[in-house]
Amino acid sequence: MRARSQPSRVTVTLPGPTIGIVGGGQLGRMIGEAVARRGVEVVVLDPTPDCPAAPVVSEQIVGGFDDETAIRELAERADVLTYEIELADPDVLESVAAEHDLPVHPDPDTLRTIQDKLVQKSALADAGIPVPPFEAVSSAADLEAALDRFGEVMLKAREGGYDGRGNRPVTDAAEVEAALEELGTNAMAEAFVPFERELSVIGVVGADGVRTYPVTETIHREEILRESVTPARTDDAVADRAEAVARDVLEFLDGRGVYGIELFETPDGEVLVNEIAPRPHNSGHWTIEGARTSQFENHARAVLGWPLGPTDCRGTTVTANLLGDVSETGPARLRGVETILGSPDVSLHWYGKNDVRPLRKMGHLTVAGADSSADREPDADRGGAADRLNRARELRDAVTFAPVDTPGTE
Known part of the structure; x- marks a missing residue:
């Protein structure tokens, strides 16, 4: 670079x-x-x-x-x-x-x-940036060798995967044929990381320097981001390490703009880079209400060469994605929205998609507010994070895209 x-x-x-x-x-x-x-x-x-x-x-x-x-x-x-x-x-x-x-x-x-996950990981590793062990996969023999070397692996399509698509865990040789049939042989096998939590750092490179937002904890299920908590519920040493790794990534890449840097925190406190997005990222949506300048405004400022805005956090902020809870694709109509709109300190964002399909990201909600505590302790209720996370989940679960005549809906 x-x-x-x-x-x-x-x-x-x-x-x-x-x-x-x-x-x-x-x-x-x-x-x-x-x-x-x-x-x-x-x-x-x-x-x-x-x-x-x-x-x-x-x-x-x-x-x-x-x-x-x-x-x-x-x-x-x-x-x-x-x-x-x-x-x-x-x-x-x-x-x-x-x-x-x-x-x-x-x-x-x-x-x-x-764009190519193998090229991305190889470039990061060559630059001395910590990543999980990985191997190129172009045949069943390659995948079997990766299983022998790493044990359980995450098989990833090298190109085109997103929101959990293009990723598949493989635990033993009996799954090799089906995995390659699903993802093809232009793939990468990455050693499965038994992480403590998943983290994200939104970084921005501008004409006037580099800034990072506070470290975010990301909560996934079925490889799809469900909720985020900012600041992350981790200790200062891990947060500092995550920021340092993110800054190394930003120094390595070319061009101004916002980058979403997804990370693993291992049980021993190490931080590894999972993937990078050269654009605003879902894990940074909290910045609209929770930061002094959103990732979206700072992306525009950066690409225009304007001075960057401040990236500090206003207070503990939780987001929950509104995903398609339907079994088939159909017109997008979210029901029960009044439960969100009637809640103080909660913001609703609608993405304007005409059709909803299973697990499609259709919008998100944000629970934000000022904090009385500035301490960060592992698994502590920093700034009411647990309460805000529970509230975000309850509000998210109270709305549905399912038709009114679907069993279990009103």
């Missing part, structure tokens, strides 16, 4: 420039919401007509994430390009940006590294 340029000062005038975003999902929507009040225009490119971001941004270009003609049209309307989905094509971004003398952040080379 290239040496990072020195921090610089810029002159900002309003109305601001236009950001072109490849991807118009919920992340593009929340970027648009964050920057509208700052006088910044946003144009998104997405293959889905009337995508989730469309109602809150200036314009949507309908086209594929790798559609060179559509990306060229996006570049003609923008002062800087960025992306909110790893399916963006780095080669097309690079060539179009050069053609229009337009910056792209994060750098397309960073996107190339991130």
Whole structure:
């Protein structure tokens, strides 16, 4: 990776420039919401007509994430390009940006590294950043060898996986054939980490330096993020180590913007990098209410070269994702929302997706408030974290996408 340029000062005038975003999902929507009040225009490119971001941004270009003609049209309307989905094509971004003398952040080379999990892990390991042991898998023999070496492994498709898709635990040789049939032979086997908890650090690289948000505890089930707690319920030594590892990652990667860095905390207090997202991340949604500057505003500030906003936490903040609790895809209609809207210190976010499908992320809620305690102790109820987590779960479980005639609903 290239040496990072020195921090610089810029002159900002309003109305601001236009950001072109490849991807118009919920992340593009929340970027648009964050920057509208700052006088910044946003144009998104997405293959889905009337995508989730469309109602809150200036314009949507309908086209594929790798559609060179559509990306060229996006570049003609923008002062800087960025992306909110790893399916963006780095080669097309690079060539179009050069053609229009337009910056792209994060750098397309960073996107190339991130898109392939084996390339990503190899690059991190070569840079001395701690990661779980891993092996390339291109055959049943490779996977069996990884099982012999590591014991239980997590088999990961090298490209395209997200929200638990593309990952499969494999515990013995009897599962090898089925695992490879599901994920294919372009895969990576990673030693299973018996973690104490999963953590995340949202980092942001700007023209004026690097900042990190407080360490977040992430709670997954079926490989999908269900809840987050910030600050993480871990001790100071682990939190400091997580921040240090995250800063090493940020120093290693090229390009300005927000990065979501997923981590494992092992029982002996070590911190290992799981995966990196070169964009705002689900585990950073708490920053909208819980931080002085949200990850979405700071992503825009970073790619524009504007000064970054402060990243400190206002108080213990818990989020809970609203996932599709249906068995089949159908029109999105969330019932029982009044239970959330009627709760003080609770914020509801709707992603604007027209259809709900099983376990699809449709929105989230945030429980936030000021704390009286500044102490962080392992498993302690820091700032009422346990109460806020329980409350978030209760509110989340009180709403449903299931039809009213589904057994068990009212």
